[in-house]
Amino acid sequence: MSSVEKNSTPSQVQNDANSVADNTTHFGFQTIDKEEKISKVAGVFHSVAKQYDVMNDLMSFGIHRLWKRFTIDASGVRPGNKVLDLAGGTGDLTAKFSQLVGKEGQVILADINSSMLNVGRDKLRDRGLVQNIEYVQANAEYLPFEENTFDIVTIAFGLRNVTDKDKALRSIFSVLKPGGRLLVLEFSKPEHEVLNKAYDFYSFNILPKMGELVAKDGESYQYLAESIRMHPNQETLKEMMENAGFEQTSYKNLTGGIVALHKGYKF
Amino acid sequence: MFSSNRAVKLSEQLMVPQFICSVVELIINRALSLSNKPITLSAIENKTFTLELAELNFPLSITVSNNVLLVNSTNSTSDCTLISSIATLRQLKAQQQLTELIKQEQLDIQGDIKVAQQFARIAEELDIDWPTEVARHIGDVPTHKIGQLSQKAKKSISQLFETLEADVGEFLIHEKRLAVTNSEIKRFNQGVEQTSDQLTRIESRLAALENRLNDSQ
Numbered sequence: 037m038s039s040v041e042k043n044s045t046p047s048q049v050q051n052d053a054n055s056v057a058d059n060t061t062h063f064g065f066q067t068i069d070k071e072e073k074i075s076k077v078a079g080v081f082h083s084v085a086k087q088y089d090v091m092n093d094l095m096s097f098g099i100h101r102l103w104k105r106f107t108i109d110a111s112g113v114r115p116g117n118k119v120l121d122l123a124g125g126t127g128d129l130t131a132k133f134s135q136l137v138g139k140e141g142q143v144i145l146a147d148i149n150s151s152m153l154n155v156g157r158d159k160l161r162d163r164g165l166v167q168n169i170e171y172v173q174a175n176a177e178y179l180p181f182e183e184n185t186f187d188i189v190t191i192a193f194g195l196r197n198v199t200d201k202d203k204a205l206r207s208i209f210s211v212l213k214p215g216g217r218l219l220v221l222e223f224s225k226p227e228h229e230v231l232n233k234a235y236d237f238y239s240f241n242i243l244p245k246m247g248e249l250v251a252k253d254g255e256s257y258q259y260l261a262e263s264i265r266m267h268p269n270q271e272t273l274k275e276m277m278e279n280a281g282f283e284q285t286s287y288k289n290l291t292g293g294i295v296a297l298h299k300g301y302k303f
Numbered sequence: 304m305f306s307s308n309r310a311v312k313l314s315e316q317l318m319v320p321q322f323i324c325s326v327v328e329l330i331i332n333r334a335l336s337l338s339n340k341p342i343t344l345s346a347i348e349n350k351t352f353t354l355e356l357a358e359l360n361f362p363l364s365i366t367v368s369n370n371v372l373l374v375n376s377t378n379s380t381s382d383c384t385l386i387s388s389i390a391t392l393r394q395l396k397a398q399q400q401l402t403e404l405i406k407q408e409q410l411d412i413q414g415d416i417k418v419a420q421q422f423a424r425i426a427e428e429l430d431i432d433w434p435t436e437v438a439r440h441i442g443d444v445p446t447h448k449i450g451q452l453s454q455k456a457k458k459s460i461s462q463l464f465e466t467l468e469a470d471v472g473e474f475l476i477h478e479k480r481l482a483v484t485n486s487e488i489k490r491f492n493q494g495v496e497q498t499s500d501q502l503t504r505i506e507s508r509l510a511a512l513e514n515r516l517n518d519s520q
Binding site: 115 | 317320321324368369375376377
């Protein structure tokens with residue numbers, strides 16, 4: 037498959053972000069064919085799957101656990117609910133949801149990447165969480181579930197890796213029950229310029245070195261930093277959710293906007 | 304109002320409620336796992352007890368799931384909510400206080416009170432053998448030494464308190480009668496001020512007389 041790969045500066049690519057031709061998309065700061073992104077992202081996650089949890093703790097100084105707790109608290113999950121943890125990776129959200137929905141409820145841990153799904157399944161089984169969890173390898177753009185199935189859909193640190201985000205949001209909207217809600221936890225744009233600069237320095241200088249040292253894969257963490265910069269900012273993502281049909285959309289900035297939690301309802 | 308809203312927003316951005324909940328959850332479940340007497344949570348499986356404390360701007364909800372206690376900062380599915388303050392909760396140790404505290408509007412219970420009682424029973428049933436637990440980490444001899452030292456410290460502190468109590472009691476019974484009261488000090492000060500004024504007046508009269516005597520000579 038021919039690639040239209042080109043390297044650009046962060047600002048150039050961000051300016052071009054909304055004007056990418058229909059058959060191309062971004063992979064970090066590169067512009068590539070849409071079909072190629074899936075295999076490239078898969079490559080990244082096959083490579084980091086085993087060290088994913090360790091790296092998350094290291095990179096975020098453990099704060100990712102609080103971001104995820106915040107998401108659970110904001111979800112309003114109740115016993116008996118049916119939850120889809122999309123791009124659920126190693127299952128941090130699934131574990132908590134599984135305990136909160138109880139025996140009558142169900143949690144589906146879905147991820148496009150088999151390596152991540154395997155790591156998640158092993159981890160949850162080791163913790164004795166088996167009774168109400170199912171595992172599905174699925175692409176967020178083409179969710180293999182019936183319409184109006186879930187009370188809650190979450191996607192934590194996954195949407196930025198999806199090739200066609202609008203299509204994925206429409207697909208999620210379709211599988212949610214009326215009254216159901218989507219929660220998108222994702223890296224975003226820091227609110228203050230000083231924090232933004234410090235965060236840039238950390239992401240492009242320290243993070244890839246950390247990846248090289250611990251996961252023996254600096255490139256994947258370079259992609260992580262680039263993909264975060266290419267992800268839509270808070271207001272743009274809110275607008276995208278509204279375009280997909282979500283109502284009462286809102287977002288909350290966490291840790292100065294490094295991460296934002298978007299929420300929207302289907303009525 | 305504005306500063307209070309700002310504080311809530313900052314606390315939310317820094318995820319203070321989530322941090323506190325995760326620490327509380329860790330401590331409670333650790334304590335449960337250390338208890339000598341096995342604690343059965345099956346009676347309150349899927350039940351949620353919420354504490355709304357005046358000192359915190361968010362609720363603390365405890366839910367039982369698969370013999371684990373989960374703590375979060377929402378109260379959307381609570382079976383029983385207790386609204387109070389830390390100071391009032393301390394008084395709750397005496398059970399007869401419950402009705403009195405509700406009458407005084409220092410405490411409010413909403414929902415199934417049985418759930419609150421079942422959660423309170425968990426705390427009462429906790430039986431942790433601390434020396435054994437400490438010995439597991441630092442060894443038997445240091446634990447024994449620490450135990451001896453803490454016993455001595457406890458004894459010394461209780462002796463200190465006993466002496467203090469006795470001294471205070473003696474003071475209240477005997478010394479207080481002899482001790483100068485506030486009003487007496489006030490009266491004494493007024494007397495000193497009056498004497499001082501009188502002295503000033505006498506001084507000025509003497510000076511005037513002296514001047515007159517000098518003039519006549």
